[in-house]
Amino acid sequence: MTSVRRVQVAACAFFRRLALAAFLLSLLADLPLTAVRTLARVGRAMLALGEDARGARVRLLGAATVAALDSIRQAIPADGEYLLIDGGEELQAEAYWVRFELAPRRAVFVGRLSEMERAPRSAWNLPPATRWVVVAYPGGPSRLLSRQELVELLEAKRGPG
Amino acid sequence: MVPGEALRGLAGVALFAAPGSGLTELLPALRQLPPGRRLAYAYLLGVAWTAGWLYALSHWLAIPLRSLAILSVAAIPTLAGAAFGWRRRHRERRAALPLRPPATAPPAARLALIVGAAVTAAVFCEALTAPLLDWDGRQTWSTQARYVRAEGSVDASVLTAGKWWVTCPWYPLLMPVAQVAVLEVTRAEVDHHAFRPMYSAFLPVWLLLLWGGASRYAGQEAAGWTTLAAAMLSFPAFAHAGGASSAYSDLPLACFVGGGALLLLGNRGRPSAGLAAGILLAAGVLTKAEGEILGPFALFVAAVVPLLSTPSAARRGETWRRRRTMLALASLPVVFALALLHSWRAGIAGRFESFTRLTSWSLLWPGILTRLPRLVHDVGAEMLSYKNWGVFWCVAPFVVAAGWRGARRRPARALLLLAGAPLGIGWLYATIAVDPYYIVFTTWDRFLLQASLPLLVVFAMALRDLARHLKRTPRSKREGASPSALGNRSGRAGEGRGRARSPAGRASGRGRARRWDRS
Numbered sequence: 001m002t003s004v005r006r007v008q009v010a011a012c013a014f015f016r017r018l019a020l021a022a023f024l025l026s027l028l029a030d031l032p033l034t035a036v037r038t039l040a041r042v043g044r045a046m047l048a049l050g051e052d053a054r055g056a057r058v059r060l061l062g063a064a065t066v067a068a069l070d071s072i073r074q075a076i077p078a079d080g081e082y083l084l085i086d087g088g089e090e091l092q093a094e095a096y097w098v099r100f101e102l103a104p105r106r107a108v109f110v111g112r113l114s115e116m117e118r119a120p121r122s123a124w125n126l127p128p129a130t131r132w133v134v135v136a137y138p139g140g141p142s143r144l145l146s147r148q149e150l151v152e153l154l155e156a157k158r159g160p161g
Numbered sequence: 162m163v164p165g166e167a168l169r170g171l172a173g174v175a176l177f178a179a180p181g182s183g184l185t186e187l188l189p190a191l192r193q194l195p196p197g198r199r200l201a202y203a204y205l206l207g208v209a210w211t212a213g214w215l216y217a218l219s220h221w222l223a224i225p226l227r228s229l230a231i232l233s234v235a236a237i238p239t240l241a242g243a244a245f246g247w248r249r250r251h252r253e254r255r256a257a258l259p260l261r262p263p264a265t266a267p268p269a270a271r272l273a274l275i276v277g278a279a280v281t282a283a284v285f286c287e288a289l290t291a292p293l294l295d296w297d298g299r300q301t302w303s304t305q306a307r308y309v310r311a312e313g314s315v316d317a318s319v320l321t322a323g324k325w326w327v328t329c330p331w332y333p334l335l336m337p338v339a340q341v342a343v344l345e346v347t348r349a350e351v352d353h354h355a356f357r358p359m360y361s362a363f364l365p366v367w368l369l370l371l372w373g374g375a376s377r378y379a380g381q382e383a384a385g386w387t388t389l390a391a392a393m394l395s396f397p398a399f400a401h402a403g404g405a406s407s408a409y410s411d412l413p414l415a416c417f418v419g420g421g422a423l424l425l426l427g428n429r430g431r432p433s434a435g436l437a438a439g440i441l442l443a444a445g446v447l448t449k450a451e452g453e454i455l456g457p458f459a460l461f462v463a464a465v466v467p468l469l470s471t472p473s474a475a476r477r478g479e480t481w482r483r484r485r486t487m488l489a490l491a492s493l494p495v496v497f498a499l500a501l502l503h504s505w506r507a508g509i510a511g512r513f514e515s516f517t518r519l520t521s522w523s524l525l526w527p528g529i530l531t532r533l534p535r536l537v538h539d540v541g542a543e544m545l546s547y548k549n550w551g552v553f554w555c556v557a558p559f560v561v562a563a564g565w566r567g568a569r570r571r572p573a574r575a576l577l578l579l580a581g582a583p584l585g586i587g588w589l590y591a592t593i594a595v596d597p598y599y600i601v602f603t604t605w606d607r608f609l610l611q612a613s614l615p616l617l618v619v620f621a622m623a624l625r626d627l628a629r630h631l632k633r634t635p636r637s638k639r640e641g642a643s644p645s646a647l648g649n650r651s652g653r654a655g656e657g658r659g660r661a662r663s664p665a666g667r668a669s670g671r672g673r674a675r676r677w678d679r680s
Contacts, residue, residue, distance in 0.1 A: 016627050019563035022556045023386070023624065030393040030551035034276070037399050038283040045162060045286030052163045053353045057292050078311060084326065093296070099326065100299040104311030104351075106319050109326035 068141030069101045075144055076132050081106040083130050085150075087113045087137035098136035107134075117157045124154070162290045170289050170358040173343030174204070177359070180235045181207025183242020186249075190424070190434035194373070201369035204362055205420050206437060208413070209444030211235050212339040213498070216315055216447060219338070220505045225313035231342045269385030273372070277392040281365045284398055284405045288357035295401040298408030301328050306337035307351065310344060316508055323510025331509050333502055335447035336360075336410045356408070363412045364398055364405035367391075370416060371614055374423040375621035378572050383625035387617055396549040396606055403607040410449040411607040417445035418455045419614025422579050425463035425491060426572055435487030438463075442491065443498035450516075451586055451611065453502065456495050458582050464488050466575040519600070520593045528592045536591050539601040549606055560623055567626025568619050576615035583611035 048056065058066050076082050084107040086095040099107045108127055110116070113135060116124055126147065133145040145153065181203035185191040191202050214234045218224040266274070293303055305327070308317045315338060320330045340356040349355040371391055375384035391397070396404055403409045421441035424434045442459055445452035467484065471477045524532075544554040561568055568577075587601075587608030594600040609616075 013631070016563045016631055019556075019560045020627055020631060023390075023560050026552045026556040027386075027390060027393065030390070030553065033395060033547070033551060034280065034393040037395060038279050041283035041287045041399075045290045048162050048290040050163065051290070053166055053292070053350070056290060056354075057352060060291060060294060081325065093300070096296075096300040096328070100304045100307075103304045103307035104319070106325040108324070 062141075064141045068143070069098075072102060072132075072134060072142060072144045073105075076102070076105050078104055080132070081108060081130055082132040082134050083108050083110050083126060083147075083150075085110050085113050085116070085133060085135045087135045087143075089114050092138045094136040094138040094142075098134060098142050102134065113154075116154055121151075121154075126150075166353070166355070167289045169347040169349060169353070169355045172347055173355055173359045174362045176231075176235060176343060176346055177207030177211055177339070177362075178204050179207065180210050180238040180242075181205065183238035183240070184210060184437070184440075186242035186246040187238065188433040188437050190431040191437055197369050198373040201366040201373070202420060202424075202437065204366050205416055205441055205444070207235075207238075208335075208339050208359075209417065209440050210238060211342060212335045213440075213444055213447060215342060216335060216338050216505075217497075217501050219313075219315045220501065223314065223316075226309065226315075226338065226341050226345065227313055228345050228348075231346055235342075267382040267385050269382050269389060270372070271385075273368075273385045273389035273392055276389055277365065277368045280392050280398050281361075281368075284361045284364050285358060287406055288354070288361040291357075292352065292354045293357060293408055295407035295409065297402070301332060302337055302408050302410060303340065303356075304328070305330075305332070305334060306340040306344075306356070309334065309337055310341040310351075315505060321508050321510055327511075329515045330511055331506055331513055331515075332410075332450060333447045333452065334505075335444060336408075336413055340408070360408050360412070361405045363416050366416050366420075367397060367405075367412060367614070370420045370423065371617050374419075374427070374614060374618040377423075377427055378570070378618055379567070379621035379625040383621045383628065386624060387621035390553060391613075391617055394550055394553055397610055397613065400549060400606070402603070403610055409607065411610050414445055414449045414452050414455070415611045415613055417441045417448055418452065418459055418611070419579075421445065421456075421491075422459040422463065422575075422615065423618075425459065425487070426575055430483035430485075430487045432486045432490050435490035436494075438487075439491035439494035443494035446495060446498040446502060451583060451608075453499070454586060455582055455611070456498070459579060460488065460492055460495060462575050462578050463491070466578065470571055470574065519595060520590070521595060522593055524593045524595075525589075529589075532592050532597055536588065536597060536601060539591075539598055540605050543601060543605045544609065557620055560627060561620060564623030564625070564627035564630075566630075567622035567624070570622060573619050573622055576619050580612040580615040580619070583608045 048059075051059070054066075061069075082102070082105060084095055084099060086092065086109075088094055089112075095109065108130060110125060110133075131146065133147060133150045135143045135145060135150075137143070178200070182200075184206040185194075185199050185203045191199060191206075194202065211231070211234050215224075215226055215231060218230065218234070219226055224230050293299055305320070308319045308327075309315055312318065315334050319325050319327060339359060343349075343356045343359050344353070347355050368388055368391060372384055372388045375387045379387070397412060398404055399406050401407050403411045405412055418441070421438040424438035424441070427434075442456040445459075446456040464484070467480050468477050471480050544550060567573070587605055590604065591597045591600045
């Protein structure tokens with residue numbers, strides 16, 4: 001074996017050892033994250049022993065949010081439809097979550113409350129046949145309004161003129 | 162967690178495991194698998210069979226998705242499998258077949274089992290105790306499931322009328338239908354999260370499929386280390402944007418397509434393996450939009466790559482004759498699923514609207530080249546996220562480069578093609594996206610998950626090669642042998658694919674390997 005070949009073989013062997021060592025070290029590096037996440041979930045489940053599905057919803061969504069959703073569900077029949085308005089200032093996901101919570105009730109998405117406040121009344125695109133309006137507020141309970149209440153809310157926010 | 166409610170969630174898993182077990186009993190290629198892998202395939206087949214038939218019956222025959230229909234569909238393979246299994250065991254007892262001694266697993270496999278079981282338990286703990294809080298699960302999949310359940314039909318008016326606000330109404334509904342099946346059979350309230358363990362069960366299934374595929378091509382020790390590394394990846398288990406803790410369809414798609422492809426590549430033309438693979442690929446078609454491409458592509462790879470890898474025309478003919486029945490049986494369910502998907506989608510309002518809003522085909526050229534550096538940067542940032550992937554993707558390229566000889570073996574080409582398909586779709590999607598960073602940020606990890614099974618099997622092959630070279634002793638070098646501490650623990654006849662156990666066999670095995678490589 002020539003000396004060049006010997007150096008090549010030694011370099012390859014070193015590279016392989018390095019790769020294997022890196023792999024074994026990566027397992028050690030990943031272990032803390034896996035252990036923490038595993039133990040956290042098992043621990044949370046232990047704390048939730050005896051809690052039913054509704055209790056879990058209240059714990060994670062908040063009592064006020066769950067109560068608001070329940071009252072909206074009672075008002076709108078399961079096969080009914082409603083106008084959904086995003087009450088956030090910018091594009092946030094609250095409208096999606098409210099639509100999910102209220103499904104199978106059918107949502108007609110109208111837009112963002114802040115945009116409607118700025119637009120002239122003629123530009124509000126409110127489908128005529130729908131009685132209920134739900135405003136989804138990020139980080140807070142949703143509100144159920146009638147069409148008239150929505151108009152009053154928007155007028156009040158726009159102020160005179 | 163109340164025991165009664167937890168049982169409801171676990172009953173949802175059993176609803177699919179039972180018919181799947183029946184199907185594995187009826188299909189000889191799966192019946193002969195070790196219990197863990199057999200159970201993994203049983204679960205996948207159970208979801209595919211039950212939800213797939215319910216989807217078809219609801220769409221074509223307007224059969225309502227209620228307990229009677231669901232239990233009837235699940236009962237057919239359960240009872241048929243039970244009867245067939247009873248008869249088979251009765252015959253085997255009479256024939257007094259010798260019991261196979263239990264194989265001893267290498268330490269890495271035992272470690273993988275412990276870690277995999279702990280992570281699975283943690284994921285189930287979360288699924289059993291908390292309502293759904295992830296993004297797409299609430300935005301798309303579970304909302305669709307609620308609409309479908311309320312009307313008892315996959316053609317719910319909210320999807321077909323186009324009057325109401327629905328996100329991605331054109332997404333295939335296999336997983337929402339499975340969710341409806343669980344909730345209907347367990348008579349769960351609309352808010353109940355009894356369906357979540359059904360999604361969580363895909364994590365152990367994914368690990369078992371990986372273990373099976375990797376131990377077949379790389380031996381049990383390399384498979385054990387690879388499965389251990391996979392079990393410690395946070396994204397597949399814990400991510401609320403695509404992992405087993407969520408109600409996304411990416412992990413199910415990875416299991417359906419990956420499991421089906423491994424069956425097609427691994428079995429030497431067995432018709433029953435083809436049928437099982439076809440059912441799984443069909444489920445992939447009905448699970449997610451990408452499945453419509455990945456399912457037929459897996460069939461294509463399984464049909465073409467073995468032929469291209471065969472040098473002589475005579476042997477190509479022999480390979481084709483051996484595999485054609487398997488491939489024909491595999492393609493039947495896929496064609497059925499494609500027909501169902503297109504027939505169902507024809508009635509859906511606002512088709513592809515969500516896709517066309519985010520993309521523009523005019524960006525394809527020269528974007529496919531000019532956007533590449535930015536995409537590589539963004540993709541790299543996603544893959545190197547410690548929160549999602551630990552340091553696995555920092556090390557994996559290094560291991561594959563060092564063990565490159567392992568990745569040159571015959572099955573690696575097909576596996577790399579299979580892994581490349583979802584990654585290619587992701588690349589294309591990001592290229593034509595109006596906001597490529599947003600697409601990479603929200604989807605790349607999930608495309609990676611879809612590619613994970615073939616990718617990790619190739620990783621295991623490289624790891625085996627790496628360790629094999631390191632363990633080569635001077636004595637074995639002189640004899641030209643390469644005793645493999647990783648590869649010789651495979652524990653099943655034929656798993657080494659003709660790898661040498663005797664000098665003669667070694668020589669012929671190497672000759673064959675060279676022929677595959679030349680092609």
